[in-house]
Amino acid sequence: RDLPEYWMHLCAPANATLGDLDDFLRDIWLECCGHLSAFTIEGTIYSISPMREYEERGMKIRLGDILGPGMKFYHGYDFGTTTDLTLRVVSELEGEAKSKSMQLLAKNDPPPIACESCGKIATLVCTECIWAGGGWLCDECAREHECGEEMFLPVVNSPRVGMCGYAG
Structure with missing residues (x-):
């Protein structure tokens, strides 16, 4: 990436x-x-x-x-x-x-990453969906995401965001 x-x-x-x-x-x-x-x-x-x-x-x-x-x-x-x-x-x-x-x-300041569902600022990323270029979610939309909360990592100010178990 x-x-x-x-x-x-x-x-x-x-x-x-x-x-x-x-x-x-x-x-x-x-x-x-x-x-x-x-x-x-x-x-x-x-x-x-x-x-x-x-x-x-x-x-x-x-x-x-x-x-x-x-x-x-x-x-x-x-x-x-x-x-x-x-x-x-x-x-x-x-x-x-x-x-x-x-x-x-x-x-750098944290880049604003939009929730793929509603456009608000993403706070979570799905570690499964990120491989297809998506998976960025706000807290509200994450509740409805099909992969489930065990797949989420926090959005952090790092090029490692969404990778492995990196949580900042």
Whole structure:
């Protein structure tokens, strides 16, 4: 799914690792069930559990050693219901990092998603119907939805909305 309405700007120290960035993305947008994840940078895969036979590498590499201004790279979380993120290094700041912690600088406002039945703002998504491009429901219309409430997840401000067990 390509969901450009979800975005964030963050500041990451050069001495932070890909693993630190993975943790940050999981905490803010992705974590639901402890799935595997990986970065793809210039054709090389960096994984939490690297598979040497596929020439994957680990995530202990420092950001400053592998990324630079203008670079685009990718992150995938959960290789069953994958959430793919496109990441870009906007710029580099001079100075000494005081810690390895990352900072969220800005994030999108929740996109208004309309209930497919009445047009009000959706508060729930049906995890079955989302695969056909629908399933967005307000509380009122959800009561009448044929799939039943056990299929609902809350609508949250994340590109992982409606996937697996992600509830924000």
